[in-house]
Amino acid sequence: MGSVTWLQILTYAFMALIITVYLARLAKHARMPIHLRWELYPLAGERNRPGGGSYLEDTEWWSRPREEKSFLGEIRFMGEEVLLFKEYHRLNLPYWYCVYPFHVGAFAFLGLITVLIVGALTTMGGVEVSGVSPNLWGRFLFYATPVVGGTSLIFGTIGSVALLIGRLTNADLKPYTRRIEYFNLALVLALFLTGLVSWALYDHVFSIARQYVASLLTFSGAPGMSALTVAHILLVLATAAYLPFTNMMHFFAKWFTYHKIRWDDAPNLRGSGLESRLGTLHDLPLSWSSPHVQALARWRDIAQMESREKPAPRVKKGVTE
Amino acid sequence: MTRKGFRLSDVARNSGKPLANLNSRRLMELPYPLEKLREEVTSGLKEGQQQEYETSLDGITASYIPRPQNEMEEEALVQRFLDGLKKLFSAQDNWTFIQPLMLTLNYCVKCQTCSEACPIYVSSGRQEIYRPTWRSEILRRIYHRYIEGGNGLLSRLNGDDIDLSWATVARLAEAAYRCTICRRCAQACPLGIDNGLVTHELRKLFSQEMGIAPKELHEKGTVLQLKSGSSTGMSPKAFLNTVEFIEEDITERTGLKIRIPVDRKGADILLIHNTGEYMSWPETIAAFAIIFEKAGLKWTLCSELGGYDAVNYGVWYDDIQLAKVALRQATVAKELGVGKIVIGECGHAHKASIVVADRVYPPDLNIPRESCFPVLEEIVNSGELRLDPLRNNFPITLHDPCNTVRLVGIVAPQRRILRQIAPQFREMNPHGVDNYCCGGGSGFAIMTGANMYDWKLGIAGRMKVKQVLDVFQDVIGPEFTKYICSPCSNCKAQFRDLIDYYNLEELCSIHYTGLVELIVNAMVDIPRPFLEAAPAPAALEFEEEAAK
Numbered sequence: 001m002g003s004v005t006w007l008q009i010l011t012y013a014f015m016a017l018i019i020t021v022y023l024a025r026l027a028k029h030a031r032m033p034i035h036l037r038w039e040l041y042p043l044a045g046e047r048n049r050p051g052g053g054s055y056l057e058d059t060e061w062w063s064r065p066r067e068e069k070s071f072l073g074e075i076r077f078m079g080e081e082v083l084l085f086k087e088y089h090r091l092n093l094p095y096w097y098c099v100y101p102f103h104v105g106a107f108a109f110l111g112l113i114t115v116l117i118v119g120a121l122t123t124m125g126g127v128e129v130s131g132v133s134p135n136l137w138g139r140f141l142f143y144a145t146p147v148v149g150g151t152s153l154i155f156g157t158i159g160s161v162a163l164l165i166g167r168l169t170n171a172d173l174k175p176y177t178r179r180i181e182y183f184n185l186a187l188v189l190a191l192f193l194t195g196l197v198s199w200a201l202y203d204h205v206f207s208i209a210r211q212y213v214a215s216l217l218t219f220s221g222a223p224g225m226s227a228l229t230v231a232h233i234l235l236v237l238a239t240a241a242y243l244p245f246t247n248m249m250h251f252f253a254k255w256f257t258y259h260k261i262r263w264d265d266a267p268n269l270r271g272s273g274l275e276s277r278l279g280t281l282h283d284l285p286l287s288w289s290s291p292h293v294q295a296l297a298r299w300r301d302i303a304q305m306e307s308r309e310k311p312a313p314r315v316k317k318g319v320t321e
Numbered sequence: 322m323t324r325k326g327f328r329l330s331d332v333a334r335n336s337g338k339p340l341a342n343l344n345s346r347r348l349m350e351l352p353y354p355l356e357k358l359r360e361e362v363t364s365g366l367k368e369g370q371q372q373e374y375e376t377s378l379d380g381i382t383a384s385y386i387p388r389p390q391n392e393m394e395e396e397a398l399v400q401r402f403l404d405g406l407k408k409l410f411s412a413q414d415n416w417t418f419i420q421p422l423m424l425t426l427n428y429c430v431k432c433q434t435c436s437e438a439c440p441i442y443v444s445s446g447r448q449e450i451y452r453p454t455w456r457s458e459i460l461r462r463i464y465h466r467y468i469e470g471g472n473g474l475l476s477r478l479n480g481d482d483i484d485l486s487w488a489t490v491a492r493l494a495e496a497a498y499r500c501t502i503c504r505r506c507a508q509a510c511p512l513g514i515d516n517g518l519v520t521h522e523l524r525k526l527f528s529q530e531m532g533i534a535p536k537e538l539h540e541k542g543t544v545l546q547l548k549s550g551s552s553t554g555m556s557p558k559a560f561l562n563t564v565e566f567i568e569e570d571i572t573e574r575t576g577l578k579i580r581i582p583v584d585r586k587g588a589d590i591l592l593i594h595n596t597g598e599y600m601s602w603p604e605t606i607a608a609f610a611i612i613f614e615k616a617g618l619k620w621t622l623c624s625e626l627g628g629y630d631a632v633n634y635g636v637w638y639d640d641i642q643l644a645k646v647a648l649r650q651a652t653v654a655k656e657l658g659v660g661k662i663v664i665g666e667c668g669h670a671h672k673a674s675i676v677v678a679d680r681v682y683p684p685d686l687n688i689p690r691e692s693c694f695p696v697l698e699e700i701v702n703s704g705e706l707r708l709d710p711l712r713n714n715f716p717i718t719l720h721d722p723c724n725t726v727r728l729v730g731i732v733a734p735q736r737r738i739l740r741q742i743a744p745q746f747r748e749m750n751p752h753g754v755d756n757y758c759c760g761g762g763s764g765f766a767i768m769t770g771a772n773m774y775d776w777k778l779g780i781a782g783r784m785k786v787k788q789v790l791d792v793f794q795d796v797i798g799p800e801f802t803k804y805i806c807s808p809c810s811n812c813k814a815q816f817r818d819l820i821d822y823y824n825l826e827e828l829c830s831i832h833y834t835g836l837v838e839l840i841v842n843a844m845v846d847i848p849r850p851f852l853e854a855a856p857a858p859a860a861l862e863f864e865e866e867a868a869k
Contacts, residue, residue, distance in 0.1 A: 029420070029423075029424070032412060032419055032420040032423070033412055033416040033419065033420070034416075034680065035416070035417055035418050035419065035420045035421055035680075036417045036418065036640070036677050036678070036679075036680050036681070037676045037677055037679050037680060038418070038421055038515075038518065038677070039676070039728075039730070040504055040507055040508055040515075040727060040728065041726065041727055041728070041729070041730040041732070041754045042730075042754050043730070046730075049730070049732075049733070050732075050733060051732040051733055051736070051753045051754065052726070052727075052730065052732055052753060052754035053730050053731060053732040053733050054729070054730025054731070055730075056675060056676075056691070056692060056695075056729055056730055056731055057692075057694075057695055057730070057731050057732070057733055057734055058695055059691060059695045059696055059699055060661070060689070060691065061691065062689045081511060085511065087434070087509070087510075087511035088432075088434065088511050091434050091437070091438070091509055091511075092432060092433070092434040092437075095432050095433075095434065099432070171327075172433045172436070173431065173432075173433065175327055175328060175329055176329070176431040176433070176454060176458050177431065178462070178478065178479055178480035179477065179478045179479075179480065180478040180479050180480070181430075183478060247427060247428050247429065247430055248430075249427075249428065250428040250430060250512045250514075253424050253427065253428040253512070253513075254428075254512055254513055256420070256424055257421075257424050257425075257428070257512060257513025257514065257515075258513050260420065261420070261421045261424070261513065261515070262507075262513055265730070267679060268679045268680050268682060268687060269687075270684060270687055271684075274680075275684060275687075278680050279683070281416050281680075282681075282683060284413055284416055285413070286414075286641070287408060287413075287414050288405075288408060288414065288529035288530050288641070289401070289404065289405075289529075289530050289531075290528060290529050290530060290531065290532040291532060292532075292539075292544065292639075292641065292642065293529055293641050296641070299644070299681070300683070302641065302644045302645055302648055302681075303644075303648050303682075303683045303686060305645070306627075306645055306648040306649040306652055
């Protein structure tokens with residue numbers, strides 16, 4: 001192994017960029033103001049409410065202790081969604097046949113990166129990762145890596161092709177697909193395809209990939225790699241950095257769409273923290289132009305206008321009128 | 322399935338011709354006895370109206386948008402739309418919904434899973450302009466091109482094929498009123514994307530920035546309510562007269578002498594009904610009064626401006642109007658010194674008052690608000706009312722108002738009541754949080770427009786008619802009296818019109834009513850059936866004969 005290469009420097013730079021971009025996107029969504037309640041029942045975490053009901057089924061709900069949401073219920077719902085794409089399977093089976101392998105490929109790719117890092121750390125710890133390693137863990141990693149990697153690259157390629165063909169040919173999808181969405185799918189297909197061919201031709205057990213990860217962790221020289229493998233690495237980095245700017249980031253947005261909107265039934269109770277946060281929003285100006293809005297400068301003015309407070313009694317020569 | 326040659330960019334086509342042809346042969350088929358029905362859903366506009374109003378979406382006008390007189394006027398309107406669009410995507414101007422809106426616009430993958438969940442899209446024979454993603458994708462492309470901008474390549478990649486012309490704006494304004502915001506599409510979305518919200522936000526942009534909204538919702542809706550006390554135009558004096566009339570009617574129908582409390586200071590409950598009930602279904606008001614008095618509740622109605630109408634049409638089209646009406650109601654409750662507000666049988670008032678407006682109340686006006694259904698269930702369970710379910714021994718099904726179930730999460734109490742008082746209660750399929758809208762949601766029930774009537778019944782309400790006919794197929798003949806329990810004023814208005822439009826009373830003897838009427842109909846203290854069309858049980862008939 002030689003000195004640090006331009007590819008490694010680029011990898012470090014991209015990793016820093018990727019972390020920054022993901023944090024920035026997260027902060028952008030998290031910083032958005034609290035919206036008006038817009039929940040949608042059933043809520044996955046609601047306990048003991050047959051048929052999808054809520055605490056609003058109780059009389060005087062504001063004076064009762066709020067039932068804790070079932071974290072397990074939410075996790076189960078999300079788990080089934082993430083692992084099985086249950087709703088797609090139930091409601092849109094033809095699409096599920098395309099989108100499921102695509103996501104199996106994507107999730108397994110994250111798994112591949114994980115086993116490569118673990119494998120590299122294991123090697124750095126002095127344990128041999130190979131089929132004849134005296135260490136069981138080393139042998140396990142050796143065999144697990146191509147299983148996870150192969151699953152990712154095969155399913156990812158099949159899913160990308162299926163989605164691209166679907167979008168190009170299905171009359172319900174095609175008119176709604178923008179050029180950028182074809183580009184995104186083509187980019188992901190290129191990522192999986194270069195990985196697949198590279199694996200098949202040059203790196204059957206991902207040992208070069210593991211060495212490359214180890215070189216990044218130890219700041220040492222990278223192993224020799226084919227042009228195709230280098231192209232694959234560049235595509236992985238570029239896609240990861242680009243992903244937050246596309247609608248493929250929905251796996252990330254889903255946390256907000258479910259937890260912050262569909263399942264957000266937090267009431268504005270007197271004296272609550274939510275109440276004080278809302279007070280700030282009620283101070284925001286109103287700038288809409290329709291005549292019925294123009295008389296109002298701030299949200300708070302609506303309450304003042306509608307409260308129609310009776311004027312204080314006028315006092316004249318000591319006599320209250 | 323999308324029609325061959327369909328393009329989203331057609332929305333900007335300046336031919337003035339509708340984008341959809343509402344051909345009756347394409348509409349979803351209905352079950353027996355309407356399986357051969359091929360009604361026409363036509364524009365029905367007079368010559369002058371066609372030239373006066375924008376109808377280039379589908380030949381229907383909901384918002385009475387006048388056609389601009391010249392290009393300058395068109396350009397000015399397009400500019401106002403753009404100004405509104407900028408505000409819609411500003412956290413300061415649209416704090417109320419910016420987060421869900423941005424998530425929907427940024428992350429929808431347009432897999433079209435939501436399409437089959439939409440009763441309007443399916444009922445219409447899958448017209449593209451009614452697909453939940455149609456208006457959202459148009460708005461998305463306009464946003465990318467005109468708000469985000471960017472260089473030429475990015476703009477082209479993001480979809481720069483939709484020109485923001487007056488034709489586009491006018492069609493979007495009408496398209497915002499071809500969706501009932503039942504949010505079944507959002508419920509079906511595996512990603513949590515909400516195309517129903519896009520409808521809501523478009524309506525808001527048109528109302529809050531451009532002053533464009535159906536007159537039934539704005540001018541004769543929230544504006545009239547804030548001015549005169551009710552969207553029906555009912556003044557406080559007329560309200561008091563109506564209450565007096567209802568008291569007399571109760572005595573006449575039931576023999577009970579009940580004084581309905583009005584403006585009772587310090588009552589536990591301020592009960593607010595949809596004022597439409599006073600005008601069209603006073604028996605609902607009467608039934609509530611009978612039940613609450615029999616249960617011995619300390620309750621009141623209110624004759625103050627804002628105190629006797631639960632409706633809040635703002636929830637469908639305008640956040641500012643929503644806040645104004647909600648805060649007016651809260652102010653009245655505060656002045657009366659009541660313990661809580663209970664919302665009567667009105668779905669959208671449930672959603673507006675209890676859920677959507679919850680975060681616009683300042684601390685001093687945050688009066689607790691609750692649904693009538695848990696209150697009614699407690700009364701029924703308490704045994705204060707002597708109930709005989711056999712008095713309701715006829716087929717009854719329950720219509721779930723979207724605003725009560727899917728959007729507020731009140732699903733079980735009304736069912737538990739019905740199971741106690743209606744031996745032949747049967748569920749529609751699907752029901753509860755998965756229900757279908759009656760087709761009158763988001764204001765359609767009160768909108769007749771120039772030609773909205775046929776559309777809301779022939780298309781928007783078609784799926785509900787199918788459900789009703791399906792659930793009663795074993796007793797479909799007119800010899801069996803059947804009831805739809807529709808505990809929502811707007812849904813009742815829609816059922817009234819659907820039953821008339823499809824001739825369901827004559828063909829199938831299908832009637833509609835609220836939940837409280839069914840409760841009172843089961844009360845053994847009432848000598849005659851409270852429901853006009855309900856068959857009298859044999860014991861009652863015998864008693865009546867004996868009395869004669």
